[in-house]
Amino acid sequence: MTRPTRAERLALPLGVTAIRDLTQAAGGCIRPIQVRRTNTATGEVDYQFLPCRSTLEAACPPCAERARNLRAEQCRTGWHLDTEPDLTPADPDESQEFWLTARAAAQTQRDKAAANGQDTAELDQLLAELDHELTASGVRGNLSARTSGNDSKTGKRRSRSTRRRQDAPGLPKRPLSDRTTGQVYTAPDGKTYRPSMFLTLTLDSYGKVTEDGTPADPGSYDYQRAARDAIHFPALFDRLIQNLRRYLGYDVQYFAAIEPQRRLAPHAHIAFRGAISRADLRQVIAATYHQVWWPSTETVRYSDDELPGWHEASGNYIDPITGEVLLSWDQALDSIGSADPPRHVARFGPKFDAQGVLAGSKDAGRCVRYLTKYLTKQIADCHEAGTDPQRAHAYLLTEALRYEPCSPRCANWLRYGIQPKGARPGLIPGLCKGKAHRYENLGYAGRRVLVSRKWSGKTLTDHRADRKAWLMAMLDLPATDPDTNGYRWERVAPADQDHMPLTQRLMHILADRTAWKATLAEARRRVEDLNQNPSTPDRSAA
Numbered sequence: 001m002t003r004p005t006r007a008e009r010l011a012l013p014l015g016v017t018a019i020r021d022l023t024q025a026a027g028g029c030i031r032p033i034q035v036r037r038t039n040t041a042t043g044e045v046d047y048q049f050l051p052c053r054s055t056l057e058a059a060c061p062p063c064a065e066r067a068r069n070l071r072a073e074q075c076r077t078g079w080h081l082d083t084e085p086d087l088t089p090a091d092p093d094e095s096q097e098f099w100l101t102a103r104a105a106a107q108t109q110r111d112k113a114a115a116n117g118q119d120t121a122e123l124d125q126l127l128a129e130l131d132h133e134l135t136a137s138g139v140r141g142n143l144s145a146r147t148s149g150n151d152s153k154t155g156k157r158r159s160r161s162t163r164r165r166q167d168a169p170g171l172p173k174r175p176l177s178d179r180t181t182g183q184v185y186t187a188p189d190g191k192t193y194r195p196s197m198f199l200t201l202t203l204d205s206y207g208k209v210t211e212d213g214t215p216a217d218p219g220s221y222d223y224q225r226a227a228r229d230a231i232h233f234p235a236l237f238d239r240l241i242q243n244l245r246r247y248l249g250y251d252v253q254y255f256a257a258i259e260p261q262r263r264l265a266p267h268a269h270i271a272f273r274g275a276i277s278r279a280d281l282r283q284v285i286a287a288t289y290h291q292v293w294w295p296s297t298e299t300v301r302y303s304d305d306e307l308p309g310w311h312e313a314s315g316n317y318i319d320p321i322t323g324e325v326l327l328s329w330d331q332a333l334d335s336i337g338s339a340d341p342p343r344h345v346a347r348f349g350p351k352f353d354a355q356g357v358l359a360g361s362k363d364a365g366r367c368v369r370y371l372t373k374y375l376t377k378q379i380a381d382c383h384e385a386g387t388d389p390q391r392a393h394a395y396l397l398t399e400a401l402r403y404e405p406c407s408p409r410c411a412n413w414l415r416y417g418i419q420p421k422g423a424r425p426g427l428i429p430g431l432c433k434g435k436a437h438r439y440e441n442l443g444y445a446g447r448r449v450l451v452s453r454k455w456s457g458k459t460l461t462d463h464r465a466d467r468k469a470w471l472m473a474m475l476d477l478p479a480t481d482p483d484t485n486g487y488r489w490e491r492v493a494p495a496d497q498d499h500m501p502l503t504q505r506l507m508h509i510l511a512d513r514t515a516w517k518a519t520l521a522e523a524r525r526r527v528e529d530l531n532q533n534p535s536t537p538d539r540s541a542a
């Protein structure tokens, strides 16, 4: 056997690249996860390949596209719903039961450790991972929110003065009904309409911007307010929904996508179920604000060359020169005087865009596409910075976010002489790991899609199951896989001996996709034959 020459080898298509392109073109995941399946009765082992399920196009285009389609499906399903969604939870299935039992055991362990004054960090991590598994298996709701709400160290909840409560904007309050569906209108010809709403909502101005989204005068553009508004955007959005429900008197449902505008401030596209008048919207938007009662960051107490040090014995941060203990988070909150203004007030801008949309109309389809258009991209990748001013604008915003505290636990508080909530060693101002500071998020650390609980009455997992059931019916296959019992499933780690390299995993995916497509094409042909030749007695015989 002669060895191929170097030139011959270079002329061959690059193995991984070529097979990845083919897999992607066939709609298969390009980062498949290898799973070892062991038959618990016989000990026989085989391998399954699961899609990575990334929502980002930069990571896996086919998975991101599937995720986007699923969101679009969810959006369409809930928008013009005319009956209340059924929210009766189904009984947990076997795998859900397994994770729930594990979750309960871990919670008991954690609470015991906390009661004995032990460190619970590791167990909290475990709880978070189990919650993740539970969500992935289709269990709804956030278990941790209900089980670890209080500060475990002190066991007491902070009470705020009533003056600082901000749930009373100048809006009339109407009696609240449980209804989540919109009103029906009857035309003179007797036809009924149930219009819904599409709203685009932006933040206030931080200074005039030009066509390309960059400030006309960068020197006077208010980057600090832009940074703070972006950080507190999720809270402001929540406030808007609460106010709308109070004002309209019914349980308004929404599907919202959060994206950056050209000027890099977050804005929201929101589909509301039911029509809401522009006048009502204007009034509620104008009355909605979110006050941030955090300590002041006016004065920089410790800049980067003289940072507070961690005092191991007392578990506090101390002044590097005097050794004085810094204010704790609670002390800092308590020292906000009753005459002090809030540290920040976030509001929406006065301009908004609202249109009524009818069920099943062309507009409805267009809006759904619009709502899901950017979901497969990171916030910062939605608008590419192509010019120097655009790059400079993005840079200045990131700089403004660098030392801006993103949460009570943010390391940046040390810069202002305050120990962050839950202080621990190793915190360095300017290097907080919070999502808001990362360039790709531009200050917005919340979720990209916000869906109210009673939107479609279904989770993404439910929508995925619906799609699978439809495919199985189309293929005349049993809806549930009879092979799921009696197996042990484990993810194969890269260090394991039987771990397959990417090329090999991709070949499995490609082969599966090809076979699957052929089966689907065959099924389509069968349906077409049946339609043309309805007298065929037994369609499975075809």
Ligand SMILES: [Zn+2]
Pocket: 028, 029, 030, 031, 032, 051, 052, 053, 054, 060, 062, 063, 064
């Ligand atoms: Zn994938």
Ligand SMILES: [Zn+2]
Pocket: 404, 405, 406, 407, 409, 410, 411, 412, 432, 433, 434, 437
């Ligand atoms: Zn932070």
